[in-house]
Amino acid sequence: MNFHELFDFLTELQKNNNKEWMDANRKWYKSLRDDFIVWLDGLDYTMAQLDDEYYPTPGKKGINRINNNLMFHPHKPIYKDHFGAGLDKAPNSADFYIEVGVKQCLLAGGFWRPEPKTLRSIREGIDYNGEELKAILHKPSFKKTFGELYEDEKLTNAPKGFANDHPHIDLLKNKTFAVVHELSREEVLKPGFNEKIKQVYLEMLPFRRYLNHAASV
Template sequence: MNRKVVFDFLEDLSRNNSKEWMDKNRARYEESKSILIEVFDPILEELKLIDPRIVQPNARKSLSRINNNLMFHPDRPTYKDHMGLGFGYGKGLADFYIHLGVHEQLIAGGLWHPSSEKLKLLRQEIDYEGERLNSILNQPFFAKHFTLYEEDMLKGSPKGYASDHPHIHLLKMKSLAAFRPITREDFYSSSFDSMVIESYKAIVPLLDFANVAIQEH
């Protein structure tokens, strides 16, 4: 199995982003998907032994669509420049995600751009249990490898929270998500399976924190 095929396809797609090109290169797309399925099926089986709550039955069902949603974002290209897989506990919950793209590769997880109601519940949990969240973020492996997504934050305090709140930085976030940058070489490596599995173990407490917040009310 030549894993480099995946990135060769994505690079060519990003340079020739059209339905006409995709129709002519559909076999390459299917080959790339097959490689990802072959890589991630055994990883998913291992993850489900660790955490039986994961609902995806196989890697094929975990693959994200490569088509962009042009109905809501007509300015975007027809196709994404990346392929991704998500493993989680059900729609609308924080989950675990692997992103393999032309420009960036990530292992990530969390609650991404939740609804205003879910964000309100998440902030309540941070208000009450901020020290527990900090302890998760400060675990040695997590702190060494993961970075919180902080690009999309409120400039001021959320409504109902003082600017000097001890967890104001966390309260300002519109997502509770973290990512671990990886490289193409990581994906090609024989140790990639263990990298994904150890990353999952490290990020599960963050997923649990978010999911408890949005489910217990």
């Protein structure tokens, strides 16, 4: 994958974020999209070798649309400033997300505002064995890679059915259970980018497995 060219395309797209420019450069976009899908297919194969619970996700299935959803976000530009994709996308599970863009590049995973039933299951998992999740989150290498849980809206009070003095109340109040590893453009452009992705994937794996187990109960 030629990430230099991908950054060039995304930069030009943000300068000319309109349908007319995209139509005139659609061949360029499709060529890069096809290359990105092939690159994702390679990652999909690599991840399957790393994780025996991996859910095969071809690049064409994992890649996100470049169009913003203007029905729900009418003030956003027509096109996104990044290429993004989710891998290991088993139903009702915490996937592994990749984003390469002009403003930010990142690797992330977990559940972003899951639907109520899944969120309830995750909270019940924390109620039953929150110490395991805390051990994962406090592992030095994990904290170095991801820092804290992704900052999102949290409940002011304990969720229904849980006490305010619950020993894991700080976790139970979360609506999102995800972590993010930010990347510099230089890291994306380095020859070892795929190796970096593998390292982050493996560091995140116990966190995602914990969430998947909780969500499936």
